[in-house]
Amino acid sequence: MASVEYRGMNLVIPENDSEWREHFKLARSSHRLMLRSCKACGLMRYPPSHGCPWCMSLDWEWRPVSGRGHIYSYEVVHHAIQPGFKEWTPYAVVLVELDEQRGRPTPDEALRVIANLVTPEFRPEPEQNVAIGKRVRVVFQDLAPDFALPQFTLTDEPPEGRAWRFPG
Amino acid sequence: MGSLRDKYCIVGVGETEYSRQSARSTRAMAVEAVRNAMRDAGLGRDGVDGMMSYQSGDSTWANWVAPDLGIRLNFYMDVFGGGSSTEALIGLAMGAIEAGMCHTVAIFRSMNGYSDFRIGGTGARAAQPVRGLDLAQVPFGMRSAGQNFAPTFMRHMYEYGTTSEQVAHVRVAHSKHASQNPKAFLKDRVTVADVLASRWICKPLHLLDCCLETDNATALIVTGAERARDLRRRPVYILGVAGRVNKPRTDFHWAHGPITRVAGYHARDIVFGQAGITPDDVDVTGSYDAFTFTTMLQLEEYGFCKKGEGGQYVSSGIIELGGRRPNNTSGSHLCEGYTHGISMVIENVRQLRGQVDDYCPGWEDGKHSYDYSPGKCRQVKDARITMNLGWAMPPTGSALIMRN
Numbered sequence: 001m002a003s004v005e006y007r008g009m010n011l012v013i014p015e016n017d018s019e020w021r022e023h024f025k026l027a028r029s030s031h032r033l034m035l036r037s038c039k040a041c042g043l044m045r046y047p048p049s050h051g052c053p054w055c056m057s058l059d060w061e062w063r064p065v066s067g068r069g070h071i072y073s074y075e076v077v078h079h080a081i082q083p084g085f086k087e088w089t090p091y092a093v094v095l096v097e098l099d100e101q102r103g104r105p106t107p108d109e110a111l112r113v114i115a116n117l118v119t120p121e122f123r124p125e126p127e128q129n130v131a132i133g134k135r136v137r138v139v140f141q142d143l144a145p146d147f148a149l150p151q152f153t154l155t156d157e158p159p160e161g162r163a164w165r166f167p168g
Numbered sequence: 169m170g171s172l173r174d175k176y177c178i179v180g181v182g183e184t185e186y187s188r189q190s191a192r193s194t195r196a197m198a199v200e201a202v203r204n205a206m207r208d209a210g211l212g213r214d215g216v217d218g219m220m221s222y223q224s225g226d227s228t229w230a231n232w233v234a235p236d237l238g239i240r241l242n243f244y245m246d247v248f249g250g251g252s253s254t255e256a257l258i259g260l261a262m263g264a265i266e267a268g269m270c271h272t273v274a275i276f277r278s279m280n281g282y283s284d285f286r287i288g289g290t291g292a293r294a295a296q297p298v299r300g301l302d303l304a305q306v307p308f309g310m311r312s313a314g315q316n317f318a319p320t321f322m323r324h325m326y327e328y329g330t331t332s333e334q335v336a337h338v339r340v341a342h343s344k345h346a347s348q349n350p351k352a353f354l355k356d357r358v359t360v361a362d363v364l365a366s367r368w369i370c371k372p373l374h375l376l377d378c379c380l381e382t383d384n385a386t387a388l389i390v391t392g393a394e395r396a397r398d399l400r401r402r403p404v405y406i407l408g409v410a411g412r413v414n415k416p417r418t419d420f421h422w423a424h425g426p427i428t429r430v431a432g433y434h435a436r437d438i439v440f441g442q443a444g445i446t447p448d449d450v451d452v453t454g455s456y457d458a459f460t461f462t463t464m465l466q467l468e469e470y471g472f473c474k475k476g477e478g479g480q481y482v483s484s485g486i487i488e489l490g491g492r493r494p495n496n497t498s499g500s501h502l503c504e505g506y507t508h509g510i511s512m513v514i515e516n517v518r519q520l521r522g523q524v525d526d527y528c529p530g531w532e533d534g535k536h537s538y539d540y541s542p543g544k545c546r547q548v549k550d551a552r553i554t555m556n557l558g559w560a561m562p563p564t565g566s567a568l569i570m571r572n
Contacts, residue, residue: 007309009306011303012298013303019300019301020300024303045423046420046423047301047304047420049419053423072422073319073323073326075322075372076368076370077309077315077370078369078370079368079370081288081289081309082306085309088309091309093309093315093319095422109424109425112423115308127371151308166371168371168372
């Protein structure tokens with residue numbers, strides 16, 4: 001069983017957690033973002049699951065993606081709930097839309113991932129730099145020999161559509 | 169889809185005090201709330217033979233509460249869940265009675281939501297190990313309800329130009345209503361400026377965009393229409409109900425947009441179809457106000473305004489007492505107390521009876537002044553049809569339409 005301490009949280013992945021047991025391990029060993037891909041219809045999905053949401057097939061394989069995308073929405077936490085995040089405030093939680101499989105199989109669907117927007121030093125990106133539309137890429141925060149947390153950091157590419165920042 | 173329109177009624181409602189220091193067990197509070205609802209209905213211990221509750225590992229059980237009141241149950245069920253459970257359980261109670269399993273069901277929610285298991289996620293909840301699907305969000309400091317919902321709110325502002333000022337009007341309206349409610353934990357009226365000046369919790373949420381955390385139990389009683397007509401109060405008839413309706417991909421609803429769409433989009437045809445009415449026919453709404461934004465999102469999704477125009481709708485005065493369609497006339501979760509949704513159904517039952525417990529001396533006899541200045545009346549004149557919009561998360565919701 002994997003048990004990782006991070007920011008006062010106990011992240012627990014028992015051996016029979018067949019959704020998650022490989023996810024963070026693969027992130028650590030490959031430093032690539034790996035998603036589950038349906039062997040029948042080829043569509044990828046996140047979070048890791050056993051059934052294909054589109055064709056009901058139970059056959060899947062891991063497939064690497066580029067880890068590039070844009071900020072689809074976000075929030076900035078000022079009042080931390082978890083004690084271990086207090087020294088991180090204000091920190092941004094971003095909903096990243098990945099470049100692969102956008103608008104498939106229907107226009108409103110996409111591969112989206114939750115993470116923090118961090119600097120290359122894994123500090124929270126200052127909130128004035130966080131905006132919907134900004135381009136990001138995955139980075140890996142190594143927490144244990146067999147566990148890395150996929151996070152995202154800004155790139156210098158032009159934004160996807162208009163960049164929009166909460167005015168408050 | 170079938171309908172049991174007009175065949176079932178809510179006949180009793182009751183609650184404990186809303187506080188932050190109950191200093192007693194969830195069992196003790198549930199017993200008081202259920203007893204109050206039974207007395208409200210004029211029912212003795214033989215009058216109730218079914219009991220249901222909902223909780224999230226923080227409360228007592230129906231089969232511990234019933235014996236404290238001498239009730240022998242023919243049916244009971246405690247389900248896991250918070251918001252949106254009330255309406256779903258009312259529908260299940262109707263089904264249990266329809267199946268002949270029992271004849272009258274008491275439904276309760278009892279919680280020490282401030283002094284014990286804080287609803288905001290601090291304390292005991294924050295210390296829990298992170299496992300399973302929680303690994304997709306919690307390791308990133310996304311644990312509380314506000315943190316879970318905020319990207320939905322933010323995207324709504326991006327797509328539709330919704331502003332903090334507009335949604336602040338939800339708090340303003342509900343605080344106005346709470347000032348007419350002797351039970352409300354917060355009775356002071358606030359202004360838009362007060363909301364905007366309150367501290368940041370999780371942008372775009374200010375403190376006053378967020379609901380209260382309180383200790384309380386709340387209960388209501390469902391029975392068939394024939395039995396209801398012999399009881400103490402004017403029966404309130406159930407026209408339509410939808411329970412825990414989902415968007416696609418509720419495991420991770422961000423995967424299937426538009427993320428600004430909430431579950432009401434899928435629930436509205438079910439509940440309006442059963443009731444045979446349209447949003448125009450509704451006199452009073454009770455919309456889950458865990459946050460100012462949740463009320464706005466649901467009102468627009470159920471068709472009280474066009475999608476994307478929720479900001480204008482909630483800031484137009486329509487949702488205030490004296491407006492065309494007041495919302496949450498008790499002050500509800502933002503001001504009265506936090507109950508996971510049941511108190512908004514209780515309030516609408518009282519509205520439909522014409523017996524809202526405001527500061528009018530004759531409220532119990534249905535005598536109201538309709539003076540909505542502070543410390544006076546909160547009865548809506550001639551309320552005929554009410555609607556409750558229950559929320560668990562952006563992708564899960566319930567709804568209930570009632571008439572008098």
